[in-house]
Amino acid sequence: MRASKLFTVEEDFTEPNRTLHCQGLLEIIVHKEDIRRLLDNLDVRKAMVPDGVxxxxxxxCENQLLDPIWEMIVS
Incomplete structure (x- = not known):
């Protein structure tokens, strides 16, 4: 079946207003305990991610990685 038989041409199409009127996200707050909780809940049985870790x-290595991960996120 030809596509021209499936679709109709609409002449009165108007482009929607794509301008967003928002402030955006000004700040992300991450606490070290949030990172610790994520590391604690990692499933060690899952496959390695593409970076090989x-x-x-x-x-x-949670205790050694907690501060560097937090610094990368908040900087």
Whole structure:
């Protein structure tokens, strides 16, 4: 079946206003305990991510990684 038989041509189409009127996100607040909770809840049985770091390594090195991860997020 030809596409021209499936679709109709609409002559009265008007482009919607795509201008967004919002302030946007001004600040993201992340606490170290939020990061700790995420690291604690990692499933170490899942496959490694593309960078080659396993969940097991992240979980085992939680105390050493907490501050550097937090610094990257808040900077």
């Amino acid at each position: 396993s969940g097991w390594v992240l979980k085992e």
